[in-house]
Amino acid sequence: MFKSLIEKNERRSQLSIMAQYLNTCFMISTVDDEYLISIEKGNVTNVEEGPFIMPSYIFKLTASKNEWLKFLQSTPQPGSHDIIAMLRRKVLKFEGDLHPLMSHLLYFKLLLASLRPAEGNNEN
Amino acid sequence: MKIEKEPITGNYGKFEIDGVKHRIYWEEAGEGIPLVCLHTAGSDGRQYRALLNDKKILKKYRVIVFDMPWHGKSSPPENSQVGHYKLSTESYISQIMSFIDGLELVKPVVMGCSIGGRIILHLAIHFPEKFKALIGLQSAGHLDPYYDISWLHRQDVHGGEVCGGIAYGLMAPTSPENDKFETMWHYMQGGPGIFKGDLFFYKFDGNIGTEIKKIDNSKCPIFLLTGEYDYSATPEETKSLADTIGIEIVKMKNVGHFPMSENPEEFLKYLHPVLEKIN
Numbered sequence: 001m002f003k004s005l006i007e008k009n010e011r012r013s014q015l016s017i018m019a020q021y022l023n024t025c026f027m028i029s030t031v032d033d034e035y036l037i038s039i040e041k042g043n044v045t046n047v048e049e050g051p052f053i054m055p056s057y058i059f060k061l062t063a064s065k066n067e068w069l070k071f072l073q074s075t076p077q078p079g080s081h082d083i084i085a086m087l088r089r090k091v092l093k094f095e096g097d098l099h100p101l102m103s104h105l106l107y108f109k110l111l112l113a114s115l116r117p118a119e120g121n122n123e124n
Numbered sequence: 125m126k127i128e129k130e131p132i133t134g135n136y137g138k139f140e141i142d143g144v145k146h147r148i149y150w151e152e153a154g155e156g157i158p159l160v161c162l163h164t165a166g167s168d169g170r171q172y173r174a175l176l177n178d179k180k181i182l183k184k185y186r187v188i189v190f191d192m193p194w195h196g197k198s199s200p201p202e203n204s205q206v207g208h209y210k211l212s213t214e215s216y217i218s219q220i221m222s223f224i225d226g227l228e229l230v231k232p233v234v235m236g237c238s239i240g241g242r243i244i245l246h247l248a249i250h251f252p253e254k255f256k257a258l259i260g261l262q263s264a265g266h267l268d269p270y271y272d273i274s275w276l277h278r279q280d281v282h283g284g285e286v287c288g289g290i291a292y293g294l295m296a297p298t299s300p301e302n303d304k305f306e307t308m309w310h311y312m313q314g315g316p317g318i319f320k321g322d323l324f325f326y327k328f329d330g331n332i333g334t335e336i337k338k339i340d341n342s343k344c345p346i347f348l349l350t351g352e353y354d355y356s357a358t359p360e361e362t363k364s365l366a367d368t369i370g371i372e373i374v375k376m377k378n379v380g381h382f383p384m385s386e387n388p389e390e391f392l393k394y395l396h397p398v399l400e401k402i403n
Contacts, residue, residue: 075297078353082293085355088270103281105289106308 002035006047016042019107024100027057030065059096067091139226149197150190154182158232161189162240166319167310168196174388209321235259252344264357266331277317284312294381296353307385351379
């Protein structure tokens with residue numbers, strides 16, 4: 001579901017400029033599945049899919065698979081269009097040291113949104 | 125290429141708010157019924173650039189938009205210090221009423237968005253006779269905190285970046301990217317701690333409970349419009365407010381928390397019929 005974050009494209013290359021001093025590792029959880037994502041100088045350098053025995057990460061974003069699928073629609077519905085909107089609905093949980101996330105909030109929002117398919121194609 | 129000049133005039137003026145000297149910036153355009161517009165928390169009057177350029181509105185209304193103290197081109201008041209700004213209900217009401225009195229506006233229409241959409245409820249409760257009508261955009265009676273607003277003002281986080289990131293998500297994915305970017309950019313230009321200081325009003329001091337029942341729509345007509353993508357003041361929350369007042373809500377499709385700025389074309393479709401009802 002999040003594996004393709006590793007794929008390079010123009011959109012993600014542009015994003016790395018917004019986070020050129022960011023080096024971190026974070027986890028995205030769909031409850032059943034987990035993904036460890038490494039970022040170096042604003043570029044996604046590794047995406048590892050679980051299960052993990054002793055995963056080490058700085059912060060973690062957890063939502064059900066269904067909620068992530070709603071977020072990843074090409075045009076998401078109100079309340080599913082943004083991670084803070086999901087936080088407000090209490091369907092997404094932020095955990096850990098949130099400094100890398102909050103200091104690069106727009107970067108992470110756009111990075112996750114880069115997984116959305118072009119309009120008219122909602123397959124994920 | 126010749127410059128296409130807009131019909132907007134910018135002004136600076138000095139007056140006292142609660143006995144303290146202020147230097148305030150405002151923009152205006154049009155002639156007729158004064159329509160005072162209130163910007164959102166942490167932003168400034170540029171959010172209303174489309175209204176100030178709308179020929180249809182300018183034929184009937186004198187649109188006036190001021191930057192709150194500490195915001196946009198308005199100065200902080202005398203003897204200010206960084207980190208001490210907190211907007212209270214009382215001070216917000218004072219600045220609006222002082223501005224209206226200072227410009228000698230008689231029975232203006234006041235339209236506010238977000239914190240502005242909240243303060244118009246306080247105006248409706250306390251001074252209904254002073255206004256021809258009140259328009260609330262993204263109005264809710266109260267808001268419980270749903271994220272830690274201390275992130276908005278920390279020396280180890282760039283305030284402009286985080287405030288812009290918060291504002292970006294409050295807009296609809298369907299709004300035009302250029303307008304969304306400009307709306308976010310205004311947030312990125314706010315002073316340290318100002319957005320957070322405004323949210324003290326929005327999430328704490330300005331919350332209204334049962335006092336909403338005091339609003340009498342027959343004394344001053346109230347109109348409430350809310351964008352469907354707003355998760356800060358949701359259409360459901362505005363509807364609950366409207367039900368208490370006994371009025372209808374206008375739910376705006378394809379816009380979020382900043383209708384006048386993030387998608388002006390769509391917003392004006394909803395605003396024109398409202399403004400036409402006011403005489």
